[in-house]
Amino acid sequence: DTGVSQDPRHKITKRGQNVTFRCDPISEHNRLYWYRQTLGQGPEFLTYFQNEAQLEKSRLLSDRFSAERPKGSFSTLEIQRTEQGDSAMYLCASSPRGVNTEAFFGQGTRLTVV
Amino acid sequence: QKEVEQNSGPLSVPEGAIASLNCTYSDRGSQSFFWYRQYSGKSPELIMSIYSNGDKEDGRFTAQLNKASQYVSLLIRDSQPSDSATYLCAPRAFKAAGNKLTFGGGTRVLVKP
Numbered sequence: 001d002t003g004v005s006q007d008p009r010h011k012i013t014k015r016g017q018n019v020t021f022r023c024d025p026i027s028e029h030n031r032l033y034w035y036r037q038t039l040g041q042g043p044e045f046l047t048y049f050q051n052e053a054q055l056e057k058s059r060l061l062s063d064r065f066s067a068e069r070p071k072g073s074f075s076t077l078e079i080q081r082t083e084q085g086d087s088a089m090y091l092c093a094s095s096p097r098g099v100n101t102e103a104f105f106g107q108g109t110r111l112t113v114v
Numbered sequence: 115q116k117e118v119e120q121n122s123g124p125l126s127v128p129e130g131a132i133a134s135l136n137c138t139y140s141d142r143g144s145q146s147f148f149w150y151r152q153y154s155g156k157s158p159e160l161i162m163s164i165y166s167n168g169d170k171e172d173g174r175f176t177a178q179l180n181k182a183s184q185y186v187s188l189l190i191r192d193s194q195p196s197d198s199a200t201y202l203c204a205p206r207a208f209k210a211a212g213n214k215l216t217f218g219g220g221t222r223v224l225v226k227p
Contacts, residue, residue, distance in 0.1 A: 033214060042118075042202055042217035043158065056214060091157055093215075099208060100146050100165045103215055108157040 004106035006092050012112045013082055020078045021109045025094030032075050033103065034067055035091040043091055049075060082113045115140055120203050120218035128226055133190040135221045137203030140184065144205035147179055147186045148215065152200045162188060193225045 005024040013019050025032050030051050035043035046065065048056040051072040064082075069075040079086055089110050095103040119138045127133045135149075146165050150158035164170045164177040164186065176189040186205070190197055200222045204215040 031213070035217075040219075042120075042219045045214045045216065048214050089157075100163075102148065102160055102163050103206075104160060105150075105157045 004092055004094050004104055006090075006106035006109050008109055009107060010110050010112075012114060015084060015113055016081055018078065018080045019082060019111065020076055021090055021092075021111075023075045023077070023092030023094075023106060025073070025075070025092070026096075026104060029094035029096050030072065031095045031097070031101075031103070032069060033093040033095075034075070034077050035093065037089045037091060037108075038087075046077070046090075079111075082111075084113045087111055087113045116218070117141060117216050118203055118205060118218035120201075120221045122219055123222040124224045125221055126224045126226060127193050129193060129195060131193050133193050133197065133223050133225070135188045135190075135201050135203075135223070137186045137188075137218055138184055139186070139203075139205045139216075141205060141207050141216070142181075142184065143207040143209065144181075144184075145208055146206040147177070148204040148206065149175075149177060149186075149188045150202040150204060150217075151197075152202055152220065154199075158202055190223070193223075195225050195227055198223060198225045 007022045032049040034046040037043045049069040064080045067077045089108045091108045093103045093105045149162040152158045162177040174191045178187045200220040202220045203218045
């Protein structure tokens with residue numbers, strides 16, 4: 001198992017464009033998380049999936065953000081009409097079922113909106 | 115009050131010394147506690163997990179948990195320059211709607227040779 005995989009690693013986009021990121025979790029991990037991190041801050045929670053169900057979504061997340069996990073395996077995060085404030089590292093993590101289980105992060109996707 | 119509080123640092127320690135990092139959290143429903151290490155420009159890497167009150171040792175790292183005080187700490191013994199990084203504390207509460215990890219802002223550690 002190669003761990004959590006994110007694609008692309010870097011994305012530069014113009015303001016107003018839509019972008020989509022992909023996350024492939026560790027196989028058989030049914031839980032998947034998206035976080036956003038800006039310089040000097042800790043990761044900020046965006047949304048959480050258990051299998052294909054989106055169970056939790058941050059109230060801070062605007063309607064321009066949407067995430068899916070259609071078959072309970074990989075997930076996509078889409079940002080519509082990007083703004084400069086969306087520039088950040090987008091992190092995906094996965095963990096297996098169970099109470100005391102560990103979550104592992106992918107390498108992240110660094111988004112720059114110009 | 116922030117959900118998870120950490121001293122932002124930098125915490126400067128000489129090589130070979132012990133680095134002591136602290137974290138307090140507000141959610142009494144937190145059941146699992148994790149420490150991640152993050153190098154500049156990289157993603158967080160899990161280094162310790164602790165679920166019960168007391169100490170847990172793994173190599174040069176020791177995590178300490180006190181649920182009554184809502185406090186978790188990380189000790190790094192025999193600090194090395196390669197330990198220079200930001201350390202993130204992340205409690206996790208299990209609820210019907212989800213079980214996200216909530217991160218503190220991190221403590222930056224600088225180990226000086």
